[in-house]
Amino acid sequence: MLKSEAKKMSSPCCAKNAATAPLAAAVSSDWTLREYLDHFRCRISGLRMRYAVKPGLYTAGNPDKNSDVFVSANYKMSFDILRRSLKGMNVWILVLDTKGINVWCAAGKGTFGTDELIKRIGASQLENVVSHKRIIAPQLGAPGIAAHIVQQKTGFRVYYGPVDARDIRRYVEAGYQTTEEMRRVKFTVWDRLVLTPMEMIPAIKIYAIYAALIFFIMGLKPSGIIFKDGLANGLPFIFLGFLAVLTGALVTPLLLPFVPFRSFAVKGWIAGLVFTFLGIQNISIAAPAAVFSFLFFPLASSYIALQFTGSTVFTGMSGVKKELRFALPIYMSGAFISFVLLVFFKLKEWGIL
Amino acid sequence: MKYLTNVTSLGFFPDACTGCERCVEVCPHAVFVMSGKKAALSDKDRCMECGACARNCAFGAIAVNAGVGCAAAIINGMVTGGKPSCGCGDTAGECC
Ligand code: SF4
Numbered sequence: 001m002l003k004s005e006a007k008k009m010s011s012p013c014c015a016k017n018a019a020t021a022p023l024a025a026a027v028s029s030d031w032t033l034r035e036y037l038d039h040f041r042c043r044i045s046g047l048r049m050r051y052a053v054k055p056g057l058y059t060a061g062n063p064d065k066n067s068d069v070f071v072s073a074n075y076k077m078s079f080d081i082l083r084r085s086l087k088g089m090n091v092w093i094l095v096l097d098t099k100g101i102n103v104w105c106a107a108g109k110g111t112f113g114t115d116e117l118i119k120r121i122g123a124s125q126l127e128n129v130v131s132h133k134r135i136i137a138p139q140l141g142a143p144g145i146a147a148h149i150v151q152q153k154t155g156f157r158v159y160y161g162p163v164d165a166r167d168i169r170r171y172v173e174a175g176y177q178t179t180e181e182m183r184r185v186k187f188t189v190w191d192r193l194v195l196t197p198m199e200m201i202p203a204i205k206i207y208a209i210y211a212a213l214i215f216f217i218m219g220l221k222p223s224g225i226i227f228k229d230g231l232a233n234g235l236p237f238i239f240l241g242f243l244a245v246l247t248g249a250l251v252t253p254l255l256l257p258f259v260p261f262r263s264f265a266v267k268g269w270i271a272g273l274v275f276t277f278l279g280i281q282n283i284s285i286a287a288p289a290a291v292f293s294f295l296f297f298p299l300a301s302s303y304i305a306l307q308f309t310g311s312t313v314f315t316g317m318s319g320v321k322k323e324l325r326f327a328l329p330i331y332m333s334g335a336f337i338s339f340v341l342l343v344f345f346k347l348k349e350w351g352i353l
Numbered sequence: 354m355k356y357l358t359n360v361t362s363l364g365f366f367p368d369a370c371t372g373c374e375r376c377v378e379v380c381p382h383a384v385f386v387m388s389g390k391k392a393a394l395s396d397k398d399r400c401m402e403c404g405a406c407a408r409n410c411a412f413g414a415i416a417v418n419a420g421v422g423c424a425a426a427i428i429n430g431m432v433t434g435g436k437p438s439c440g441c442g443d444t445a446g447e448c449c
C-alpha cells in the first residue's frame with residue numbers, strides 16, 4: 001500500500017497554477033513514502049521539532065477566487081494531515097509560522113495566534129487572492145485566535161472547522177456545519193498508544209541512570225565494587241524498575257479509563273502497586289527489599305503516569321496543579337525514605353549495624 | 354473521560370452574553386450549550402482550561418485561567434518561577 005502511494009507520487013504535480021497565484025506554492029494531497037517514514041520517525045523521536053514547512057500561502061488542486069482558505073500550523077505533520085484530507089478539493093492553505101509546533105500546542109503558546117494570523121493574511125495579500133471573506137481555522141487553534149479581532153483588523157471572518165482534519169470533507173459537504181461529534185476531541189486507545197513513545201523515551205533515560213546506580217550500590221562493598229554482587233543483587237531491582245516504567249508510561253495511559261480514580265497520580269500508583277506485586281511473585285527477594293520495593297516502585301510509576309497529563313486532551317491546569325500539590329511532597333518523602341532504607345540495608349549487609 | 358471535579362477556573366457571566374454561539378463552536382469538550390438566546394454551562398467539570406471560549410467571546414462573558422494541564426510544564430514553572438511552559442519554545446525539543 002505504501003508502495004502504490006509512493007508510485008502515485010513519482011509524477012509530482014507543481015507549478016500548474018503558479019500563473020493564477022504568484023504568491024502561492026502548490027502542494028500535492030498525496031504522501032510520499034518518504035513522508036510516511038518521516039511521520040513514523042517523528043512519532044518516536046525528537047525529530048518532531050524541526051519538522052517544519054515554510055509559512056505562507058499554498059494551493060491544493062486548482063483554487064480560484066471563490067475557493068476556501070484553510071489555516072494550518074507549519075508543523076509538517078499537521079500540514080501533511082491537512083493536505084491529505086483536502087484531496088480532490090481546490091483550496092488555499094495559509095500556513096502560519098508556529099515554529100514547527102502543532103496547532104494545539106502552538107495555540108496554547110500563542111504562536112498559532114491572532115497576531116500571526118493577521119500578519120499572514122496581510123503578507124499573502126489574501127484579500128486580492130480570494131473574493132470572499134471566509135477563512136477556516138482548525139477548531140483546536142481557537143485557544144490562540146480571537147476571531148472577532150481578526151475580523152476587525154482584516155475583514156476576514158474565522159470559521160472553526162472540525163477538530164479532526166479528516167472530517168473536513170464532511171464539514172464542507174454539510175455546508176460548513178460541524179456536527180457536535182466533529183467538535184469534540186476524542187481520546188481513543190489508538191490516540192493514547194501513539195503518544196506513549198514520547199512517555200517512554202524520557203522515562204527510559206532516567207531508568208538507565210537508575211539501573212546504573214542500583215548496580216553500583218548493590219555491588220558496593222567496603223573493599224570496593226564487586227561486579228558479581230552488583231549483578232546478582234541488583235537484577236531484581238532493575239527488573240522491578242523496568243516494570244514501574246512500563247506501568248507508568250505504557251500500561252496506565254493505555255488503560256486510562258479502566259484504572260480507578262480520576263487522579264493520574266493515584267491511577268499510576270495503583271497500577272504500580274499491582275505490577276510490583278505481580279513482579280515480586282516471580283523473583284526471590286528478601287523481606288526488607290520487598291518493603292523498599294512496595295514503597296519505591298508504585299511511587300515511581302505514579303510519577304511517570306502523572307507526566308501523561310501533558311499528552312491528554314482533558315486535563316486542565318488547575319487540576320494538575322492540585323494533583324502536584326499533594327503528590328510532590330509524597331514523591332519527595334518517598335524518595336528520601338527509600339534512600340534511607342537502602343543505606344540501612346547496606347550498612348546491615350556490611351555488618352556495621 | 355473526566356478529570357478532577359470542582360477545580361476548573363472557568364467563569365461564565367450570563368448577563369454579558371449575547372448568544373453569538375462562538376463558545377459552543379470552539380469548546381472541544383462541549384462545556385457550553387445554547388439555552389434559549391444565551392449560552393449556558395452544561396458540565397463545568399469537563400473543562401480543560403484551554404481558554405478557547407474566553408478568547409473568542411467578544412463580549413467578555415467568559416473568564417478562565419487558561420494554561421497547560423501538563424505536569425512537566427507546571428513543575429517547570431515552579432522551578433523557574435515563571436508561567437507553566439512545556440519547554441517547547443523556539444529552540445527546545447518536543448512538547449505535549
Ligand atoms: S461567546 Fe460569549 S457572547 Fe457568545 S454565546 Fe458564548 S458567552 Fe455568549
Ligand code: SF4
Pocket residue numbers: 363379380381382383384385399400401402403404405406407417
Ligand atoms: S476553557 Fe476550553 S475546555 Fe474549558 S469551557 Fe472554554 S473552550 Fe471549553
